Amino acid sequence: SSEKNKSATKKKVVVVGGGLVGSLNACFFAKRGFEVVVFESREDIRCAKTVKGRSINLALSHRGRQALKHVGMEDKIISKGIPMHARMIHRVNGKRSPIPYGKKGQYILSVGRANLNKELLTAAEAYPNTQVNFNHRLLDWSPETGTMTFLGTDGTEKEIQADFIVGCDGAFSATRKQFLRRSRFNYSQTYIPHGYVELTMPLRNGDFAMEPNFLHIWPRNTFMMIALPNLDKTFTCTLFMPFEEFEKITTDDELMNFFQKYFPDSIPLLGVDALKRDFFRLPAQAMVSVKCSPYHLNDKCVLMGDAAHAVVPFYGQGMNAGFEDCLVLDEILDQFNEDFSAALPEYTRVRVPDDHAIADLAMYNYVEMRAHVNSKYFLFRKYLENALHFIMPRTITPLYTMVTFTRTRYHEAVIRWQWQNKVINQGLLILGTVSTVGLTYLLIRYIPKKPSITVEQLWSKVLTLKWFQK
Numbered sequence: 001s002s003e004k005n006k007s008a009t010k011k012k013v014v015v016v017g018g019g020l021v022g023s024l025n026a027c028f029f030a031k032r033g034f035e036v037v038v039f040e041s042r043e044d045i046r047c048a049k050t051v052k053g054r055s056i057n058l059a060l061s062h063r064g065r066q067a068l069k070h071v072g073m074e075d076k077i078i079s080k081g082i083p084m085h086a087r088m089i090h091r092v093n094g095k096r097s098p099i100p101y102g103k104k105g106q107y108i109l110s111v112g113r114a115n116l117n118k119e120l121l122t123a124a125e126a127y128p129n130t131q132v133n134f135n136h137r138l139l140d141w142s143p144e145t146g147t148m149t150f151l152g153t154d155g156t157e158k159e160i161q162a163d164f165i166v167g168c169d170g171a172f173s174a175t176r177k178q179f180l181r182r183s184r185f186n187y188s189q190t191y192i193p194h195g196y197v198e199l200t201m202p203l204r205n206g207d208f209a210m211e212p213n214f215l216h217i218w219p220r221n222t223f224m225m226i227a228l229p230n231l232d233k234t235f236t237c238t239l240f241m242p243f244e245e246f247e248k249i250t251t252d253d254e255l256m257n258f259f260q261k262y263f264p265d266s267i268p269l270l271g272v273d274a275l276k277r278d279f280f281r282l283p284a285q286a287m288v289s290v291k292c293s294p295y296h297l298n299d300k301c302v303l304m305g306d307a308a309h310a311v312v313p314f315y316g317q318g319m320n321a322g323f324e325d326c327l328v329l330d331e332i333l334d335q336f337n338e339d340f341s342a343a344l345p346e347y348t349r350v351r352v353p354d355d356h357a358i359a360d361l362a363m364y365n366y367v368e369m370r371a372h373v374n375s376k377y378f379l380f381r382k383y384l385e386n387a388l389h390f391i392m393p394r395t396i397t398p399l400y401t402m403v404t405f406t407r408t409r410y411h412e413a414v415i416r417w418q419w420q421n422k423v424i425n426q427g428l429l430i431l432g433t434v435s436t437v438g439l440t441y442l443l444i445r446y447i448p449k450k451p452s453i454t455v456e457q458l459w460s461k462v463l464t465l466k467w468f469q470k
C-alpha cells in the first residue's frame with residue numbers, strides 16, 4: 001500500500017528541451033514512475049529532413065556511458081559508436097604521431113549527435129508514462145504556481161501546469177530566466193574569442209580517408225583543427241580559430257592559401273571543391289561558457305545539462321557532464337526518498353563544484369590541445385605520468401584518465417591533479433639536483449686526473465661506485 005501511496009502522490013514532471021540531456025532525463029524520471037511530459041521547441045528530428053544545430057558528432061566517454069547504462073541504453077548507443085584509442089597529431093610537415101588516451105583498452109567513442117538524440121527520444125517515448133511534444137517553445141513560467149507558457153509554431157500560446165520543472169533547454173535556457181530574476185543567484189557567461197566551422201571529409205576509395213580509430217588533431221598553437229570519424233566512413237573536421245582570423249578569409253584563394261600553409265595534408269583528403277563549399281556555407285559559430293549557482297529553485301525547478309553549465313568543447317565533456325547530472329540527481333533522489341525539498345539543495349551542493357570544475361578544465365584544455373601538444377616537455381610529462389600510473393596506479397592517475405575514464409568527481413580530480421603535479425615536479429627537481437651533483441662530482445674527481453678518459457670508461461667508473469652495487 002505504501003507503493004500505492006507513492007504512485008498516487010507522484011508529481012507531474014515537465015522536462016523543457018528534448019535535446020541530449022532532456023531526452024535522457026525524461027527516461028530517468030519515467031523509470032522512477034513519474035508522469036513525464038517533454039516539450040521541445042524544434043520539430044521532431046526523427047522526421048525532419050535537415051537537422052540544424054551543433055557539432056555533428058561527439059566524444060562519449062565513461063560518465064555518459066554510465067548514465068546511458070542506467071536506463072538500458074548503453075549497448076545500443078556504443079554499437080553505433082567508433083572507438084578512438086588515441087589522438088593522432090598532424091604536424092605541418094605531414095608527420096603524424098599518436099598519443100594514447102589511456103591504458104590499452106581505454107578509448108572514447110565518436111557518436112553521431114542526431115542518432116543519439118533520436119534513440120533517446122524513442123527510448124523516452126517507449127515509457128507509457130511519458131509524452132513528448134515538439135514545436136513547443138517555453139516562453140516563461142511562474143515559480144509561484146508552476147504555470148508554464150509555451151509558444152506553438154502556429155503562433156498560439158498554451159499554458160501547462162507542472163509540479164516540477166526540469167530545465168534542459170541548453171546554453172540559452174528560457175527556464176533559467178526565472179532564476180536570473182531572483183536574489184542570490186550567481187551567473188556568469190563568457191564567450192571565448194574562437195569560433196568553429198565544420199567540414200566534411202569524404203570517403204576515399206570507399207573507405208575512411210584517414211585511420212578511423214583516432215581523434216585527429218592539427219594543433220597550430222593559436223588555432224587547431226580536429227576530426228572525428230562517422231559511421232558512414234566520413235570524418236567531420238572542426239576548425240577552431242579566433243573570429244578575427246576567420247574574418248581574414250573571405251575568398252577561395254585566401255582559404256586555399258591558409259590551408260596550404262597550415263593543413264596541407266588535409267587538402268587532398270577534404271577535396272578542394274568540398275572544402276570551399278563547406279567553409280563558406282555557414283558563418284563561424286560562437287562558443288560560450290556558462291556558470292551559475294544554485295541549480296534549483298525551491299522544490300519547483302532544477303537546471304541540468306548546458307542550461308546549468310555550458311562548457312567549451314575542448315575536454316569532450318559537455319554532454320558527458322550533462323548525462324552524469326541525471327545520474328547524480330537520481331542517486332540523490334534515492335538517498336532522500338524522492339523528497340524534492342531535501343534532494344534539490346543537496347543536488348546543488350554536490351553538483352555545483354563539479355560542474356564548475358569541468359567548465360574550468362575545458363577552458364584549460366583549450367590551450368593544451370592547440371598549443372601544449374606541440375611542446376616536447378609536455379609530451380615528456382604525459383609519458384612520465386602514464387609510466388608512473390602504470391607503476392603505481394593508486395598514487396598517480398593522469399588527469400585525462402580521471403576525467404574521461406572514471407567517475408571521480410570533477411573537482412576532486414582537479415585537487416588530485418594539482419597534488420600529483422607538485423609531487424612529480426618535486427621528484428623531477430630532486431632527480432635533477434642529484435644527477436647534477438653526481439655528474440659534477442664525477443667530472444671533478446676523474447677528468448683532471450685522466451684527461452683522456454672516454455665516456456665508456458667514465459660510465460664503467462660510475463657503475464663500480466658502491467651506491468650502484470647495492
Ligand code: FAD
Binds near residue numbers: 019058059168173305
Ligand atoms: P542542447 O543539446 O543544447 O539541447 C537543448 C534542447 O532544448 C534543444 O533541443 C533545443 O531545441 C531545446 N530548447 C531550447 N530552448 C527551448 C525552449 N525555450 N523551449 C523548449 N525547448 C527548448 N560534449 C561532449 O560530451 N563531447 C563532445 O565531444 C562534445 N563536442 C562538442 C563540440 C561542439 C562544437 C560543441 C558546440 C559542443 C560539444 N559538446 C560535446 C557539448 C554538447 O554538445 C552539449 O553539452 C550537449 O549538447 C548538451 O545537451 P543539452 O541537452 O543540455 O543541450
